[in-house]
Amino acid sequence: MKRLGVNIDHIATLRNARGEFHPDPYYAANYVKKKGADSVTIHLREDRRHIKDLDAKKICSIKNLLVNLEISTKDEIIKNALRIKPDFVCIVPENRKEITTEGGLNLLKNKKKIKKIVKKFKDKKIRTSLFINPSIKDIIMSKDIETDCIEIHTGKLANLVKSKKKFKKEFTRIKRCTKLAHKLGLVVHAGHGLDYDTVSPIAAIPSIEELNIGHFLIGESIFRGLPFAIEKMRQLIDASCNSPVGANR
Numbered sequence: 001m002k003r004l005g006v007n008i009d010h011i012a013t014l015r016n017a018r019g020e021f022h023p024d025p026y027y028a029a030n031y032v033k034k035k036g037a038d039s040v041t042i043h044l045r046e047d048r049r050h051i052k053d054l055d056a057k058k059i060c061s062i063k064n065l066l067v068n069l070e071i072s073t074k075d076e077i078i079k080n081a082l083r084i085k086p087d088f089v090c091i092v093p094e095n096r097k098e099i100t101t102e103g104g105l106n107l108l109k110n111k112k113k114i115k116k117i118v119k120k121f122k123d124k125k126i127r128t129s130l131f132i133n134p135s136i137k138d139i140i141m142s143k144d145i146e147t148d149c150i151e152i153h154t155g156k157l158a159n160l161v162k163s164k165k166k167f168k169k170e171f172t173r174i175k176r177c178t179k180l181a182h183k184l185g186l187v188v189h190a191g192h193g194l195d196y197d198t199v200s201p202i203a204a205i206p207s208i209e210e211l212n213i214g215h216f217l218i219g220e221s222i223f224r225g226l227p228f229a230i231e232k233m234r235q236l237i238d239a240s241c242n243s244p245v246g247a248n249r
């Protein structure tokens with residue numbers, strides 16, 4: 001069985017659009033666990049555009065919930081993450097202007113720094129993962145860095161599938177990288193841009209042990225949940241109109 005990690009960042013995006021409390025990512029974290037997720041992923045971005053420090057702290061304190069905290073290599077974020085003590089961390093590249101994590105880490109440029117960070121978390125018994133592009137060189141460097149896991153960026157594959165372009169080459173690249181990583185003893189995860197159409201080929205790769213999915217699930221839940229929410233609001237409105245309080249107004 002492959003593990004499913006649900007990324008709930010965009011619950012916080014929606015909440016922040018109002019600057020108030022609803023929908024609450026803390027509630028969402030408990031909810032996704034109840035509904036079958038193996039873990040919850042949150043990204044404490046440097047600009048705090050969705051998950052805030054207090055969210056991360058509260059979510060990481062939920063008992064029996066495995067939390068995967070995505071972090072950049074910035075000192076302030078590392079310090080925070082070590083204090084918050086999630087179960088897992090996934091180190092990702094971060095660029096202020098990007099809409100989402102656009103590619104994997106530049107391991108060639110940042111190998112020494114990332115190796116040091118990985119050691120800090122491993123010393124605290126926190127599982128480490130590196131978000132990387134499907135590249136053989138990056139797999140070999142990840143092994144040298146001594147991370148526990150790698151997460152292969154599936155964004156390019158997902159975009160090719162969604163735009164009905166040829167995706168076989170990218171898929172073969174992901175399969176090759178997965179095979180090598182597994183052979184080297186790295187635990188392989190995959191994620192980014194996955195939806196109902198793109199998840200199946202990725203989930204069929206035997207050595208991938210965990211999939212992290214966010215944006216599509218949150219978007220899809222609007223359509224799945226909207227009928228219920230409208231019906232309930234309708235009922236409340238109708239019931240109030242017929243009640244004595246409503247009649248007096």
Ligand code: PXP
Nearest residue numbers: 101131191192193212213214215
């Ligand atoms: N994995 C990593 C490392 C990510 O940064 C993200 C996006 O935050 C995801 C998975 C989930 O991607 P998506 O939201 O497109 O499903």
